[in-house]
Amino acid sequence: MKMKPAVAVIGAAAVAVSMAGCSGNNASTQSTTASQLTVMVTNSPSATALQAIAPAYEKKTGTKIDFVTVSGDQLATKLVLSGKSKTATFDIAQFDQPQLASIVPAHALLPLDKYLTSDKTYDFSDFQKPLQEYTQIDGTSYGIPLSTEPYVNFYRTDLFDQAGLKAPTTWSEVDAAAKAISAAGGYGFDGPYGPTLDSGPEYFERLLENGGRLLDPKSGEPLLDSKLAIDVMKDTIDLAKYSPPSTLAGTAGDSATAFTQQNVGQNIQPSGWYGTLDDPKSSKAVGKIGVAPVPSATVGPYQPANILKGWVIGINANTQHAAAAWNFLSFALGKDNVQKFIDAGAPVPGRTSTLQSTKYNGELPYLKYLLPSIQSGTTLPVIPELTQITVDVCQAMSKMANQGADVSSTMKSLNEQVKQLLVQDGRIKQ
Template sequence: MRQRKAVALVVSIFSVVVLLLAVRSQIPLSAAAPKITLLTHPVLYAAMGKETGVIAEFKKRTGIEVEVVTGPTEQIQEKALAEFVAGSGRLDVVNLIDTMYTSEMVQFLEPLEERFKAVDAGYAKDDLIGSLVESLRLGGRQMGIPFRVGTAMLYYRADLFQQKGLQPPKTWEEFMAAAKALTMDTNRDGKIDVYGVSVRGKPGFEAVTDFTSYVYAHGGLVLNKEHTRCALTEPLAVAGAKTFVEVYRKGYASPDMPAHARDDLIGNLQQGRATMGIMFSPYWGFLQDAKATPFVGKFGWALVPTSPGVPPGRTLNSLWSFAIDRKSKNKDAAWELVKWLSNRENQFEMALKYNNGPVRTSVYENAEYGKKFPLAKDWLKAIGASLTLPAHKNWFRMQDIISTEVIAALRGSKTPEAAMQEACEQMARPLR
């Protein structure tokens, strides 16, 4: 009898332990912990803390294993579409950038609106920046959840502005005047050694990204709102193109601008070769790195200048989000990962520790975050006013066309007006 009681007690204790472990891990007793696959960009994975960051904590909390596959932007789109078309279900969660939400891609994604509506109060879905959530509502359905956003900001050498008696520019006329005044021969050898503006002109994504920042801030668009027609010949878009080209043609940017990429854009300010730059908001951290620049503490920030009637700070947003494969065999586990990486606590941790661009209002308004990033509330203002690149199945073809014409204008073989006209004529085919 005693032996039976002892056995019964052991069984009872074991059952309680199993139950507690199951509750803690949130995994059903009848099922083994699933394994899911996340396809993401290396920069985004770094913003998650890589192997020891928030994904490791997710596995510890839930028991769900996450295989992370990384690749550059173009490969993410190619790999995701290949797996989706094949119906393999191998990619459970995919990080997509704004231009990837084309009709071709969306047809393979799991609609998320019912899951999103059903999240508990602790997730605080209304804390997600509304314009970002809305941008992922396609055809009345929530097809993605925001993860990382950056906008364009004007970063500048505050000490040099002060020396010249200049204020941060709010209009494009003030911007061009400052660019001229801050293009200098500081050692008086007859050669310019400090340029007013740092800007990217490397053909492809780099040139088109910076060019679009200028176009949007002038009030223009690349495509019309329906994404059926090129809008680069509209007066406001042409005005943005002219400013972008004139910065280079008037000598306010380095002669090497047509070859300049991301590292040059940042490095020019870090090393004192330029005094202003319109750049991705998280790059502020590079200007505060004492190992990379001797000018820490001398940089300032401002919203990007805008044309009259254009909302202050309107420019280019870059948004990465999460989508779930419609053919995934682990949709519940995939959704848990999406919620985990977009919840309030982890968005704060990733922003503070790993320099992720947060998608929650509460992070920008958090005092600790504001202490590390005093420009946080201006970031939030710019994000709310700004636009993303257009999502179209042939965007990369159109990007190449725009790049070719912008470079032609920079080199002086075409006027900005003629370049925009040619770009629209060339884009008519991929827009069909």
């Protein structure tokens, strides 16, 4: 992934973050042991799995593992501030892959290639090339997969059986199933269509699976006013009439809740949501969840692709305990701890050996679809503007789904809005 220089924008509230801690990555980073390591995480099944694994590492090495939990939108901010101040109040950090565009220019993450090439126990070769590249900027690895969550279509097997439907394999079948299940008294689809960051990626997934792209891969120009982008948005918005009211202004979490509590036929989400949807403590859909791959169609000019999703974890560039931090990551995310991730309800890191395992496929029905999704997978543009672009798309989707805004004119205005953002930042020319 090539990335042009960019300025990371930090919220004013982040100034309050503590700057205390050790600074500088000096010779002591070569020590493979440390009395204590601090891991910054956000509330997620992946973080829960790490916390479940930590005691075994503490017992094995004597190194105490402390966890500091922050909101997901603060992960990048705290990493960037750490890089700019050259301090380390944490040694290891969880973050989202698109955040690399802001974190790496701040020199906040340690390049990991020397560990990845030398640590045969961790075995980086056990990951498919798209996943190896998932955490790279300009060919340098700044993290490793903490979870691997390409999109899949979760569907209710009981509702499909009652309607005489089979698992959809094309987009027209997805749309037809939504209509049929709604006609039978349920909800055929499951948003979300709210103005937050969640609705846009659902549209992006359908766009890419139809051979479209958000930006022109060569020129960087936005493509949201193309015929394909507009047609895909029309199909996406058309599904809103089959969705529960709570998802029309809601988030991905609201969609998951609706799927677990109401008669919802389909929910296209990152595969990591499976643990939530099938949780016997909170879901009424347990035992009734089928999984199908997201349909792919050669409509647009580009190769149809599933959007790679998943948490990443890396090492603070300013820690004095880099080698010890790597040792913990190598242990926690190694092959021997896959079962603990599954037991914690967390999506697995996506090792090929895991995805091909008969045992693990028997426990997680979505695993069999992950390998082909990874092999053909891609990422959204790794640029700092992606967050704002996604917000703009989400707000436009909410207007189209909830206020009846015309799709064609809204998409053309949206494309101009995105273009001006990219021009302003110097990414493209007027």
